[in-house]
Amino acid sequence: MARKVADCRRFPSESGCTLTLVGEEAEVLRAAVEHAVSVHQHDDTPQLREQIRGLLEDEHATGxxxxxxxxxxxxxxxxxxxxxxxxxxxxxxxxxxxxxxxxxxxxxxxxxxxxxxxxxxxxxxxxxxxxxxxxxxxxxxxxxxxxxxxxxxxxxxxxxxxxx
The missing domain is CATH 3.30.70.100 (Alpha-Beta Plaits)
Structure with missing residues (x-):
């Protein structure tokens, strides 16, 4: 299964957040939701989880x-x-x-x-x-x-x- 990436740099925020998370989908989703709630003051809702899941990208092979x-x-x-x-x-x-x-x-x-x-x-x-x-x-x-x-x-x- 391809690893997933969540990168705050792709979505402008007032804080200028640069956090990038990489891992298996479930762990990236969990960490991204925790980050969205604690840093960006979002509410932990099913809609937030689905929105974040939709924004996850496949990790590309890199150097x-x-x-x-x-x-x-x-x-x-x-x-x-x-x-x-x-x-x-x-x-x-x-x-x-x-x-x-x-x-x-x-x-x-x-x-x-x-x-x-x-x-x-x-x-x-x-x-x-x-x-x-x-x-x-x-x-x-x-x-x-x-x-x-x-x-x-x-x-x-x-x-x-x-x-x-």
């Missing part, structure tokens, strides 16, 4: 940490400190909304000023949802202003990922 899709962004800038400040600003502004699960910023060893950012997502669809956030759009515009050339984006499906 480590739920990584199925990576966006590689390649760019050139001499403004590393400003870039760091901009990325920190985006992280704070998108807390509870972003679908990116991890990011790694690298600089080419032999060519300072050439950067590659790896941004991991659970899926391509989640990456596109993240791209549509107003905060991501603002980041993109500001980042282009810092770059000597426009960034190059590479959309990559994860074929194999292992923790070593």
């Amino acid at each position: 480590p940490d739920g990584m199925n899709f990576v966006q590689l962004i390649e760019f050139k800038t001499g403004k590393r400190e400003q870039l760091g400040d901009l990325l920190d600003e985006w992280e704070e502004a998108t807390g509870g909304k972003r679908t990116a699960t991890r990011t790694v910023l690298t600089q080419e060893h032999e060519k300072p000023g050439i950067y590659y950012e790896f941004v991991e997502f659970p899926s391509y669809e989640e990456a596109m949802r993240n791209s549509r956030l107003p905060e991501t759009d603002a980041l993109s515009r500001k980042m282009r202003d810092l770059c000597e050339e426009g960034p190059t984006f590479h959309d990559l499906d994860v074929v194999r990922a292992e923790a070593l």
Whole structure:
């Protein structure tokens, strides 16, 4: 039987909740109902249980940490400190909304000023949802202003990922 996922990030809330539950359907449903009651102040009713059951999704096979899709962004800038400040600003502004699960910023060893950012997502669809956030759009515009050339984006499906 496929494991199920309940992800609060898919449903905007005043609290900006980011909880994700994964497991067998009965245990995810039980935990999601308890969470909805204790955190989101819903009443535990048969209707709530059916609504939550209808929102559960099948867990997809993933790499480590739920990584199925990576966006590689390649760019050139001499403004590393400003870039760091901009990325920190985006992280704070998108807390509870972003679908990116991890990011790694690298600089080419032999060519300072050439950067590659790896941004991991659970899926391509989640990456596109993240791209549509107003905060991501603002980041993109500001980042282009810092770059000597426009960034190059590479959309990559994860074929194999292992923790070593």
